[in-house]
Amino acid sequence: MALDKKIAFLGGGNMTEALIKGLIASGMAGPDRILVADVSTDRLTHLKKTYGVLPQKTNVDAVRDAGIVILSVKPQVIDKVLAEISPVVDNTKLVISIAAGVPVAKIENALKKGSRAVRVMPNTPALVLAGAAALAAGTGATADDLALSQSIFNSVGRSVVVEEKLMDAVTGLSGSGPAYVFMIIDALSDAGVKAGLPRPLALELAAQTVYGSAKMVLETNEHPAKLRDMVTSPGGTTIEGLHALEKGKLRATLMNAVEAATARSRELGK
Numbered sequence: 001m002a003l004d005k006k007i008a009f010l011g012g013g014n015m016t017e018a019l020i021k022g023l024i025a026s027g028m029a030g031p032d033r034i035l036v037a038d039v040s041t042d043r044l045t046h047l048k049k050t051y052g053v054l055p056q057k058t059n060v061d062a063v064r065d066a067g068i069v070i071l072s073v074k075p076q077v078i079d080k081v082l083a084e085i086s087p088v089v090d091n092t093k094l095v096i097s098i099a100a101g102v103p104v105a106k107i108e109n110a111l112k113k114g115s116r117a118v119r120v121m122p123n124t125p126a127l128v129l130a131g132a133a134a135l136a137a138g139t140g141a142t143a144d145d146l147a148l149s150q151s152i153f154n155s156v157g158r159s160v161v162v163e164e165k166l167m168d169a170v171t172g173l174s175g176s177g178p179a180y181v182f183m184i185i186d187a188l189s190d191a192g193v194k195a196g197l198p199r200p201l202a203l204e205l206a207a208q209t210v211y212g213s214a215k216m217v218l219e220t221n222e223h224p225a226k227l228r229d230m231v232t233s234p235g236g237t238t239i240e241g242l243h244a245l246e247k248g249k250l251r252a253t254l255m256n257a258v259e260a261a262t263a264r265s266r267e268l269g270k
């Protein structure tokens with residue numbers, strides 16, 4: 001589905017670059033429909049040179065011309081940017097914020113009454129078009145706004161819709177999750193080296209195993225326990241490994257990690 005409106009990115013950093021890549025690759029928006037504003041002229045030059053998108057002098061210039069506005073600056077500067085753009089945002093525009101921890105009500109309150117806002121928590125695998133994003137609608141956003149927002153984030157992976165109160169849990173799981181999985185891949189790779197494999201080969205096998213296993217869960221829709229049972233033969237090697245993981249409390253450790261990150265997200269949001 002091609003977007004029928006221009007899309008403006010405020011902040012031209014990593015996440016914006018991932019979304020630009022996804023929008024162009026999926027055919028949702030041509031570069032001539034994508035506007036970007038950033039305080040860094042280097043970033044603007046890079047994005048124009050690499051993707052052919054249209055750099056804008058100011059956030060206000062970008063917003064004025066667009067039907068969809070993506071707030072992609074760090075949470076620390078969101079107040080400043082909202083104050084700047086509020087005079088030119090009315091309810092003909094959809095505002096999508098990806099700023100971590102910023103409540104959608106805060107966005108709505110800073111804009112004109114009846115503004116349409118959606119809050120999104122993406123994650124870094126969006127950079128390789130395999131992101132996981134969760135979206136929560138503001139009070140002024142329509143079902144179409146939510147569907148449109150989902151299609152934008154589906155262009156860089158997949159997305160789900162949640163109630164906003166679940167955003168801290170999303171942050172603890174999929175927001176921070178890539179870091180947990182990177183640690184797991186690193187540990188598996190070390191384990192391979194300990195068992196005698198050369199490092200590059202161990203890393204490649206570890207990463208591909210995590211990737212392939214995740215793909216199997218998503219593509220078969222089978223419960224992971226069923227898929228695990230399929231590779232666990234009686235008295236075999238896998239059950240030995242699984243027993244060691246149970247003794248090391250892998251499951252409880254991962255649950256503790258998500259719980260701790262969720263609690264921290266809640267704390268930072270206060």
Ligand SMILES: NC(=O)c1ccc[n+]([C@@H]2O[C@H](COP(=O)([O-])OP(=O)(O)OC[C@H]3O[C@@H](n4cnc5c(N)ncnc54)[C@H](OP(=O)(O)O)[C@@H]3O)[C@@H](O)[C@H]2O)c1
Pocket residue numbers: 010011012013014015016037038039040043059071072073074075077080081098099100121122123124175
């Ligand atoms: N990366 C992630 O994994 C991730 C995950 C979930 C949510 N998010 C959220 O996504 C948003 C963007 O993250 P990111 O990783 O893309 O950040 P980033 O790479 O730092 O990009 C933000 C860009 O905005 C620019 N900027 C600063 N002040 C500005 C202003 N007043 N007007 C316009 N542009 C301005 C920055 O320039 P300078 O660098 O020169 O200041 C930078 O180029 C953040 O709110 C973050 O919380 C990111």
